[in-house]
Each structure stands twice: as structure tokens, then as C-alpha cells.
Amino acid sequence: MTAADKNTLSAADPREAGTQLRPGLWQTINERYPGSMIRKESFVPQARLGKPLAACRLTLVSSCGVHLKTEQPLDVCHPFGDFRFMRVPSGAKHDELIIHQLKYPHDDADLDINVIFPIERLQELCEEGRLRRLAPNFFSFIGYNMDPEKFERTVAASIAEAVVQEERADCALLAPA
Amino acid sequence: MSVPYLREAAAEDDLGKLVRFVRLHLGDGNEAVGKEEIDRSWAEAVKILLRDAEVDREFIARVLEANESTLALLFFHLHFYFIRRSGRWIHDGSR
Numbered sequence: 524m525t526a527a528d529k530n531t532l533s534a535a536d537p538r539e540a541g542t543q544l545r546p547g548l549w550q551t552i553n554e555r556y557p558g559s560m561i562r563k564e565s566f567v568p569q570a571r572l573g574k575p576l577a578a579c580r581l582t583l584v585s586s587c588g589v590h591l592k593t594e595q596p597l598d599v600c601h602p603f604g605d606f607r608f609m610r611v612p613s614g615a616k617h618d619e620l621i622i623h624q625l626k627y628p629h630d631d632a633d634l635d636i637n638v639i640f641p642i643e644r645l646q647e648l649c650e651e652g653r654l655r656r657l658a659p660n661f662f663s664f665i666g667y668n669m670d671p672e673k674f675e676r677t678v679a680a681s682i683a684e685a686v687v688q689e690e691r692a693d694c695a696l697l698a699p700a
Numbered sequence: 701m702s703v704p705y706l707r708e709a710a711a712e713d714d715l716g717k718l719v720r721f722v723r724l725h726l727g728d729g730n731e732a733v734g735k736e737e738i739d740r741s742w743a744e745a746v747k748i749l750l751r752d753a754e755v756d757r758e759f760i761a762r763v764l765e766a767n768e769s770t771l772a773l774l775f776f777h778l779h780f781y782f783i784r785r786s787g788r789w790i791h792d793g794s795r
Binding site: 598600601602603625626669670671672673 | 701702703704706721722725728773776777779780791
């Protein structure tokens, strides 16, 4: 048994402590894909929103792999995943966007991108005044990833920095695919 | 499987773990399907060569001058290219 095997067989993951909708999922995935899930003993607490949404500038972050049709897609063939991300202009419409992914079905999203990347719904909430404004860009990356530590160091850290420094967003809506 | 797990397998030259990973990846989590997918992509390449059409050997020579990482990734791209060409697509995503 390797060190990686031992790591994946531990049942001490705090995510298994009754907070998951599907208890045991973490362990099941780790048995099938040893070591593929990120393991942390400490978690960063979610920040509390300091003002109402109607006063907030919001961005959207998704693992759905959507991008502008005019741009080169992320690499879906790489066996370890693509450690880059795409910026999606927040004013973009369904017809301008496309999803490139191997690992999940996106037939419904191809018909209406909003089922997985609710960009037009957020635009409407903004027009209705429920949000103050949208950040200029939203973010998208490929969820399939075999190096969670590298992912955290590269993609997650870069998006987090861009959300704060470039987009000046007050809050981010996270939409997993 | 994680990259650290695979690095450990590579360091130990554990072919079984590395091959299992490739089959799981190409078979969308099903090892037997992944093996069949690999066979199918090679068979598709053979079928194309059986047409005996002209080939650009200079292009191949230029491509093989690329660094090994590029060639290794190209290997995976070629697999998916030939699988698409075969008409069989088991993956949930882009067709």
C-alpha cells in the first residue's frame, strides 16, 4: 500500500461529518480515483456579505468550461486537466457562448446556457435592481482535474485574486458543473 | 487518481497503476471500456492507413521535433481524434 493509498482510505475527512448531501461520496470517489479529492484539515470560513445584494457588484465562477465562441477552448484531452481559466464578459449572451467538456453531459446547457451558467438571469437581476451591477467578467474553468493542490495554487488562487483585484467584486456566485 | 498518486506510481515504475489510470480516463471511469477505446482508436488509425492515401512525412518529422511534453499531450489528442472518427462516442461531453 502506498502513502497515497493510505491517505485515501482515511475516514477522518471532516467533509464526511454529516454536512454532505450524499454521505460517503468522498470515500467512494477516492476509492475509484485514489487521491483525487483535495484533503484539508482546516477550512477557510466563508466571508459574510457586508451589504445587501442590491448594493453589490457580483461575479460568477463556474467549473462548466464555458467560453466565448471566438476563443480557443481549454484543453479537454489533457489527462490531468487544464490549469487555466477563461474570462467570460458578463454582458455576453447565450448565442455567443459554447461549452467544451468531455466529462459531463451539456446537451441542455447547449440549448440554454443559463441552466448551468446563469449569465442572462444575472443580467436580468441587475436590470431589475436586485443587484447593483455585474463585474465586467465572469470566470470559467474545467472541473475535471487530477491535481487539486496545483489547482488550488494556480486556478483557484488566480481567480480569487482577479475577483478582488481586477473585477472589484463584492461577492461571487459559485456554480459547479 | 491524483497527480501525486501517479508520480508515486511512475517513480516505482508501477505499470499497472499507470495503465489503469489511462483506461479510467479514456473510458470515463470504466476500465474495460477504456481498454476497448484504446483498441478502437488504434484500429481506426489502421483503417485510415489502409486507404493508402498520400502522407506528409515532412510534417510528421517537424512534429516529432517538438518537446516530449507536447508530444505526450498530442498522443491524447490523437486518441480522441481517432475515437471521434470511429463514430463511437461514449463521453458525456462535447461530441
